[in-house]
Amino acid sequence: MVTLEDIALKAGVSHSTVSRALADSPLVNPSTKERIQNLAREAGYQVNQVARNLKTRSTKTIGLVVPEVSNPFYPELIQRVADHAKLAGYSLQLHLSAADQESESDCIASLSANRADGVLLVTGERGLVARSQVNALTASGTPVVIMGWVEDSDHLDLVAGDDSAGGRELASHLADLGHTRIAVLGKAPHRGAFDRLVGFGDVLRERGIPLPPAMSIEVKNEEDVRLGVTRLLALPDPPTAIFAYQDSLAAVVYRQLEEAGVSIPSEMTVVGFDDLDLATYLSPRLTTVGAHISPLASAFVSLLVARIQGTHPEPAPQSIIVTPKLIVRASSAPPRTRGFASAGI
Amino acid sequence: MVTLEDIALKAGVSHSTVSRALADSPLVNPSTKERIQNLAREAGYQVNQVARNLKTRSTKTIGLVVPEVSNPFYPELIQRVADHAKLAGYSLQLHLSAADQESESDCIASLSANRADGVLLVTGERGLVARSQVNALTASGTPVVIMGWVEDSDHLDLVAGDDSAGGRELASHLADLGHTRIAVLGKAPHRGAFDRLVGFGDVLRERGIPLPPAMSIEVKNEEDVRLGVTRLLALPDPPTAIFAYQDSLAAVVYRQLEEAGVSIPSEMTVVGFDDLDLATYLSPRLTTVGAHISPLASAFVSLLVARIQGTHPEPAPQSIIVTPKLIVRASSAPPRTRGFASAGI
DNA sequence: ACCTGCTTTGCACACGATTGCAGAGATACT
DNA sequence: AGTATCTCTGCAATCGTGTGCAAAGCAGGT
Known part of the structure; x- marks a missing residue:
């Protein structure tokens, strides 16, 4: 895999300059900038997100935990969430929490270890199983939004149908x-x-x-x-x-x-x-x-993104309840x- | 987020020792090892996979690219692939390649940037769109296995139904x-x-x-x-x-x-x-x-994992064709x- | 000639983990 | 007592990027 340093050698500059050139920074001379960008393209340079994530302490990734995918409700939801997340500049990390898969706690642990910027958790029939892990994650600064029924939702951000x-x-x-x-x-x-x-x-x-x-x-x-x-x-x-x-x-x-x-x-x-x-x-x-799944998914993602970016006007946990319609x-x-x-x- | 260094300070040792203790290395004294492990548990330490991935140059992640999820065939496949991948110690990064989503090429670029250890690509009705990107990825050392119909499959690892x-x-x-x-x-x-x-x-x-x-x-x-x-x-x-x-x-x-x-x-x-x-x-x-989806998914994952670990007996591209049954x-x-x-x- | 200010570049450190190597003690053996 | 061996621990480098800071080079004004 070709790195910044490799490009730097080819261009006869330091890796810092290459980094800035590829980020289109105004700090680098327009002509060298273009030269570097061409060189990078020719060499097939692909930024190493792992290194970038480590440095910037953000992964631009949100975790989506879903009980299963054999019930067609969930695939429809996943699709919509993926759409909205992509729109907001985040990519998705999917985990299945059904019994024979990872349990809910394992999913959260994995997402926490991978430093997801936020977590969307869809509860199954048993409600919110990993409540303590969710609390711990929230406390450590990773916002979590729940979808579905939860026994005691007072201290949680929640999106649910009525x-x-x-x-x-x-x-x-x-x-x-x-x-x-x-x-x-x-x-x-x-x-x-x-x-x-x-x-x-x-x-x-x-x-x-x-x-x-x-x-x-x-x-x-x-x-x-x-x-x-x-x-x-x-x-x-x-x-x-x-x-x-x-x-x-x-x-x-x-x-x-x-x-x-x-x-x-x-x-x-x-x-x-x-x-x-x-x-x-x-x-x-x-x-x-x-309820139409798309607006539901939209609310789900928007709330999480607002929490991640700290732009939500209301610091207290929100409950968004969507009223379904008779068809x-x-x-x-x-x-x-x-x-x-x-x-x- | 608590780091190795934090635990090291609490325990009065260096972060190297903490790292070894948590990896259960025989190089560290059993009693201090246990002390450190307890400390880590109490502090709620969660390893930073991002840092670990950078250092070890492996993410234990495989990318799964699927056209869509509204056709129920794909969710069933995802579920099975997730099962088998988890069994092999890999977690999944899902991407949807349908028209209104990321295109196939974008998915591959993203997976490449995130340094997935391997990629499973399920083709849609249009066959393999991002052939050149797939070749580039394979050339750079990341194995790719295709599932589904492909126009000219000679140089590809492939799993397909007959x-x-x-x-x-x-x-x-x-x-x-x-x-x-x-x-x-x-x-x-x-x-x-x-x-x-x-x-x-x-x-x-x-x-x-x-x-x-x-x-x-x-x-x-x-x-x-x-x-x-x-x-x-x-x-x-x-x-x-x-x-x-x-x-x-x-x-x-x-x-x-x-x-x-x-x-x-x-x-x-x-x-x-x-x-x-x-x-x-x-x-x-x-x-x-x-065809039963589970064995199909199993072959799919097994082939990729063998490629990743370099343990496949046959270095040449394989075509695994599964014969479906009349029901x-x-x-x-x-x-x-x-x-x-x-x-x- | 000197100072000021602007553009452009490189140095060096940080992110958080893993790991080779060296060295400090402790133990055993001659 | 001296030395070899073994156990355990810390130092420091490394993975690939991003970025604050210093500094070099240059132009312009007095």
């Missing part, structure tokens, strides 16, 4: 359509974690729609979803609508309903949450609720009435 | 089922690029199945797919099977067929290519062809016979 509001939107939509027997498929509920379920439940209560235990099913994996749907269909009074708390789960519900010969939306309404690209691939296209597609419709159902076909 | 064989498998499957009117949806065909289409076409020819121009449709985006499907259905002799050259396109075909009231597979067989997770989300589940699911069936079709319903 899951509770989204849940309320969906429940209202179903109630407006006239559904009164509604089932919910949720994942092992960490205390307070799944606000979308809470918001959903609140509206049902307000509207006087019951949610008996048999209609509220915890699912941990695809198999659970299959069993759950089967059990719902076998009830004496089966639901007319199913809320899957993630679009990716709704996809599994679709499959199971299809195998059972139940058509969507005429015999069963299905709604999801997140508004992934997936939602429009499914047929019928899925009614769901979600009505083809998977939701009014319930078939009893009489009509038995008379049907 | 698209031609995959195309043949699919065509044979359709022919075996008895289809004789088969349509193909492909993307703007760069010369030699889409071997999957070539292999598919070869088998049709061998079996004496015609592929008239009206049945071979170029598509550039979703809208093209919609139009194409509509046009196919309007033909006097519409096809009984459609081959979409990517699973993600097959998903769009599904949607359009559904809107047209054509049921899969009873009225139309649809097959894809890649075997994404998506293929099993669709209903009916998609018949497709693909028959629920979207393919024998064609309805003419007579039966008109008598049907």
Whole structure:
């Protein structure tokens, strides 16, 4: 690898002059500057960022920690974050924090060792696992911004969707359509974690729609979803609508309903949450609720960059809450009435 | 940030001793070693990788260049590559090379400046764009391994699926089922690029199945797919099977067929290519062809690591070709016979 | 001729780690 | 006691850049 010194020898100057010439400093004579720049280009000089980072004590790099990439929500987010970070002059260092990968703490340790200028941390289902490491990192001067649900977010910079509001939107939509027997498929509920379920439940209560235990099913994996749907269909009074708390789960519900010969939306309404690209691939296209990912990513990056550069007007931790919107597609419709159902076909 | 020198002061030794103690060197007295390690832990010492990388002239980092992440094939690949890289002791630096992002050349320049130990480059539809930069990088001692189609791969380390064989498998499957009117949806065909289409076409020819121009449709985006499907259905002799050259396109075909009231597979067989997770989300589940991504990623990383460490037995560029397998699911069936079709319903 | 000011360049140190080499003590052996 | 050996520690150089400071060279004004 060719260094500043190599160019300096060729040009008959000192490495300082070469450094300044390549930085286009006004301190160096225009003619020699051009000569040096040409020489560097011909020699295929590539600055050694490692050395530069050491000297300038900044890497122009932000770490992005994401639980996984098999759920399509995350790739979409990564793409947007990459766009915005590049725009701000930062490059990205991606780490996956899922169980079989590095744990969240390891990711943070690695980013800290590599002296990332800042860290964007997206929490998974378990919330913020590495809270103490995050605090330590912040204390040592590296800003961290969290995205997603966190148990106690008082002392953190945070960007999150308003899951509770989204849940309320969906429940209202179903109630407006006239559904009164509604089932919910949720994942092992960490205390307070799944606000979308809470918001959903609140509206049902307000509207006087019951949610008996048999209609509220915890699912941990695809198999659970299959069993759950089967059990719902076998009830004496089966639901007319199913809320899957993630679009990716709704996809599994679709499959199971299809195998059972139940058509969507005429015999069963299905709604999801997140508004992934997936939602429009499914047929019928899925009614769901979600925020546009791009503005979310933009807020995420902007806040971090402002923290890094110390330009944020408000020194106290910020919480940016984005309200998701209801997107009505083809998977939701009014319930078939009893009489009509038995008379049907 | 606390440095070796800080710990050295606290311990009353020189920074050399601290460095050796933390590296668990046998050159330092066991008792002082332990004392230093404790001190470092209490002080929250985090090695400065930037400095270490400069000194050791190695970053234990490999660059991964991927066209985009909205096509679900890539996230799956990223995940696997991350797994295998971590296993080999390397961390990942991800770059997106799609048009609106950094171009391939910029990605390589950045990785070169950051002194990545090696580069994994996944080509997109346009093949290897930054060939000269790749050659320069290889020449300067940083190994590069390519994944995907490349026009002239003689002097490159390469891992690729055998698209031609995959195309043949699919065509044979359709022919075996008895289809004789088969349509193909492909993307703007760069010369030699889409071997999957070539292999598919070869088998049709061998079996004496015609592929008239009206049945071979170029598509550039979703809208093209919609139009194409509509046009196919309007033909006097519409096809009984459609081959979409990517699973993600097959998903769009599904949607359009559904809107047209054509049921899969009873009225139309649809097959894809890649075997994404998506293929099993669709209903009916998609018949497709693909290689398991994990072994592909493993070969990809292993080859690069062997090159980095100079342990590969064969110094000449290697081509590793993986043969994909046919996965028959629920979207393919024998064609309805003419007579039966008109008598049907 | 001398002073002042401006442009341009080089010297030398710093960033934070690793590591070869020398040397200080301690121990063992003749 | 003297010497060889072994264990442990510190000195100092190094990786490749960036940059404050000094100084050289030159022009212009008195």
